[in-house]
Amino acid sequence: MEPAFDTFPKLLERNAGRHPDKVALREKRLGIWHTTTWREYRDAVRELSLGLVSLGLARGDKVAILGDNRPQWVMAELAAQAAGAASVGLYQDSNLNEVAYVIDHSDAVFVVAEDQEQVDKILDMIDRLPKVKGVIYSDPRGLRGYKHPLLMSFESVQARGRQMEQARFAESVARGQGEDLAMICYTSGTTGFPKGAMLCFRNLLTMAGSLAQVDERFADDEFVSFLPLAWIGEQMMSVATALSFGFTINFPEEPETSAENIREIGPHSLFGPPRFWENLTSMVQVKIMDTTPFKRFMYERLMTVGYRLAEFRFNREKPTLLWRALYGLAWLLLFRALKDRLGVSRLRSASTGGAALGPDVFRFFHAIGVPLRQIYGQTEISGISCIHRADDIRFHTVGKPIPGTELRINERGEILSRSGAVFAGYYKNEEATRETLEGGWLHSGDAGHIDEDGHLVVLDRLKDVLSLADGTRFSPQFIENRLKFSPYIKEAVVVGTNRPFLAALVCIDSSTVGKWAEKRKISYTTYTDLSSKREAYDLVQKEIDQVNETLPKAARIRKFVLLYKELDADDEELTRTRKVRRAFVEKRYEGIISALYGEADHIAIDTEIRFQDGKRARIQADLAVRAL
Numbered sequence: 001m002e003p004a005f006d007t008f009p010k011l012l013e014r015n016a017g018r019h020p021d022k023v024a025l026r027e028k029r030l031g032i033w034h035t036t037t038w039r040e041y042r043d044a045v046r047e048l049s050l051g052l053v054s055l056g057l058a059r060g061d062k063v064a065i066l067g068d069n070r071p072q073w074v075m076a077e078l079a080a081q082a083a084g085a086a087s088v089g090l091y092q093d094s095n096l097n098e099v100a101y102v103i104d105h106s107d108a109v110f111v112v113a114e115d116q117e118q119v120d121k122i123l124d125m126i127d128r129l130p131k132v133k134g135v136i137y138s139d140p141r142g143l144r145g146y147k148h149p150l151l152m153s154f155e156s157v158q159a160r161g162r163q164m165e166q167a168r169f170a171e172s173v174a175r176g177q178g179e180d181l182a183m184i185c186y187t188s189g190t191t192g193f194p195k196g197a198m199l200c201f202r203n204l205l206t207m208a209g210s211l212a213q214v215d216e217r218f219a220d221d222e223f224v225s226f227l228p229l230a231w232i233g234e235q236m237m238s239v240a241t242a243l244s245f246g247f248t249i250n251f252p253e254e255p256e257t258s259a260e261n262i263r264e265i266g267p268h269s270l271f272g273p274p275r276f277w278e279n280l281t282s283m284v285q286v287k288i289m290d291t292t293p294f295k296r297f298m299y300e301r302l303m304t305v306g307y308r309l310a311e312f313r314f315n316r317e318k319p320t321l322l323w324r325a326l327y328g329l330a331w332l333l334l335f336r337a338l339k340d341r342l343g344v345s346r347l348r349s350a351s352t353g354g355a356a357l358g359p360d361v362f363r364f365f366h367a368i369g370v371p372l373r374q375i376y377g378q379t380e381i382s383g384i385s386c387i388h389r390a391d392d393i394r395f396h397t398v399g400k401p402i403p404g405t406e407l408r409i410n411e412r413g414e415i416l417s418r419s420g421a422v423f424a425g426y427y428k429n430e431e432a433t434r435e436t437l438e439g440g441w442l443h444s445g446d447a448g449h450i451d452e453d454g455h456l457v458v459l460d461r462l463k464d465v466l467s468l469a470d471g472t473r474f475s476p477q478f479i480e481n482r483l484k485f486s487p488y489i490k491e492a493v494v495v496g497t498n499r500p501f502l503a504a505l506v507c508i509d510s511s512t513v514g515k516w517a518e519k520r521k522i523s524y525t526t527y528t529d530l531s532s533k534r535e536a537y538d539l540v541q542k543e544i545d546q547v548n549e550t551l552p553k554a555a556r557i558r559k560f561v562l563l564y565k566e567l568d569a570d571d572e573e574l575t576r577t578r579k580v581r582r583a584f585v586e587k588r589y590e591g592i593i594s595a596l597y598g599e600a601d602h603i604a605i606d607t608e609i610r611f612q613d614g615k616r617a618r619i620q621a622d623l624a625v626r627a628l
Contacts, residue, residue: 006178007201009045010080011243013173016042019246025071028253028261038246044071046169048079048154050161051169056133057110059084059175062184064103066090066121067114069225069251072138072154074239076112077229081201082173085182088196089230091576092118093569096577100125106184106196106427107138109133112154116142123148147311167397178202184213185232186428187379188575196427197232197379204240206420207382210402211236212245214389215349215373219267221247222346226258227276227489231577233354236383237271263343272349274361274481275578277372280342281361282487282625284451286512289487302330306367313366335368344370351375351387353398354577358481362395374398376458380442381405382421386456397455407456408441412528414462416441464582466497474502474555476582482550486543487512491567493585494557495593501558504587506540507531507566513539528621531562537626544628559596563589564605564621592623601625 005011015024020039027034038043057063063080065073065087074307077087087393090099092114099121109131113119115138122135123146137143139153182201186194225238233299238249247268252261259280262270288299302311305326319327324603339345350365353375365372376398377384385407388399401407405419422442425433436443445463460475461467467473476494483492483504490509496502510527513536517524524530540562548556567573573585597605605621 006172006205007081007176007180008078008182008204009173009176010242012038012042012045012078012082013170015243015246018213022219022246023248024246024263025074025249025251025295027071027251028257028264031253033250033264039454041071041075044075045078045082046166047158047161049082049172050164050169051157052079052085052110052161053172054160054164055110055157057083060181061085061110062088062106062108064106064108064111065112065229066092066094066099066118067138068092068255069227069229069238070114070138071251072112072114072396073229074249076136076138077239080110081176081180081182082169084172084175084180086198087183089183089185089228089235091228091230094121094576095570096121096125097102100128101193102186102196103129103132104198105359105586106186107131112136112138115139119143119146120161123151126150128489135537143600160559176201178205181424183235185235185379186230188577188579195429195432198424198427199232199379199382200424203243203421203423204235204383206404207236207384207402208244210404210419210421211241211384211387213403214387215351217241217245217247217269217349219246219297221245222250223247223269223619224250224252224258224265224267225257226252226262227272228576231354232379232383233271233273233515237269238381238610259494266343266346268346269349269351270344271351271353273577274352274357277352277357277365278484281364281485282509284338284342284364285487286515289516297333303367304333305330306335306369307363310363310366316392324506329503338368339370347371349373353377353384355477355481355579357395359395360482360485365394366393376456378444380423380436380444381419382423383416385417385419385421388498392453392455394455394568396628397451397457399444399456400454401456407450409449412462413447413449413459415446415458417444417483417611418442421628438559468496468502468554469498469500470554479504479551479555479557480546482547483544488516488539488543491580493567493580493582495586499597502542502555503564503593504557504560505585505592506544506560508536508540509561511567527566528564528619531564531625533620534624535622536562541626541628556628559625559628561596561603561623561625563592564619564623596625601627 003195016038021033021037024038024041025036054531063085065076080087088108090102111122113122116445119137135150136152136157150524178201181198183199185199186196188434218591227234242249250265252258264608288296309327350370350372375384376386386399388403407417410416418441445462446458447462450456460477465475479494480492483489488509491507493505494502508531569576592603603623608618
């Protein structure tokens, strides 16, 4: 990190000066890609920043940002930081209570909301947000009839900024220092309300520079920003690393079109959580199910070649001439077209993090020639602390510490780390800060060990490494990841603490299982109806049986039930980053779990569910308990 460029706004000024006409941001709107150069990016940030200052934004204030991934999101973030304020990101699908908690807890004085949907959330609870001085929207559609004293458009704030003395922007940017608070990034909140991690520019830029030493980035790279910008993983790539190296960030037209837009761009680097890579794998498997017997036969034979070459790489062995020739043939016949279809034909760097990735998914991508790496980190260390090296990839580990990061395991088996990227503490929570930074080390809360080659092996959350009644230790997450490799299983929760055996609550993937049912002329109406079908149980049982064969006898699933609904973040069963709130789920479904350990072979359900729009519906179902 160069002292002269130790903040995001300073890096923006640098890039605008060095490469004024180079594309910095690209967004697809109404089917057309629109570009923003580094000079235009800087000018937009300057106008918005000065406009916010004219409205009363002061150094040390907070600006909350709510919406999908758009250029205006990152512009608002840098505009706040240029004025000496900090940004606070919110997940676009957060409900009213979650939005209200984060805005109020962070003491945000302005809220930048993308569109009518997000503005409605804020105005519906504006009485609960007394600190908010203004609500700024970037998409005016549907808002022309809105009259509220706090409501204003993105363009109107920029217009105010253009009326101010432009030199004030340069002066404000120059005042910034690496130790200034850049953002408050709220954690997933798997155990309750999220905590606000305070990250300064030095934290984020130290991480970006350290990561680039083992996973290179270049100014002419293309990157697609499709994960929520409120998540530290996306901030790590789309803001900290992009500003450091000056590459182009691309924004999909809608979250639903991200896969198609990724294929159009053909990014050089791609970062996604396990669910992203699992979905790509499931998509391929579903397509293969629908293809002709001959194509399916060829796919299976050529994938065998890919898996064999992947094993050579994992074992750091040189493949024989015969296997190299076979792989070349497989490349021509299958892998080249498959990579193009998935949008990864130009991919030089592929990484996953946020949770453990199933080894079968890892093998799949290496088999087709995608150099997927596992990373490990958390919000409190600015995103990353470990990553696989390009020539030393092992799917059961998360690699070695990046340069500048120290790692050790304490007596409880907890992973501890120390580096310049470690956060300053939790906002307004000194007790949690002391516990997390005890002894000068970041306590991750994860259980793991370091193998003989220096690779970190992450087992699970420390509190989630559980024991059966006979003392057998097991990791629910490891088993759940194996189950979710199946295209038919969308989510699984393995239970068994202090019980005689393991059981599982399984959510089917309605689209995949639905297509499977239609091909077999099995009629159904709703998700609840489909998940209760005997044929669906038989299908899922085969998948669980296959996973059980790979597990020790004591850690095999003995009973399972197909849930009548998907786990949902709006029902507080998942975090906004799709992590299971295990304690909450076990409490909500404690009646079903108790029945799994009883003698009953059916469970009568009469409950109420809540939809995203706040409406409620009653569900009555008869769940079968399947013993294995």
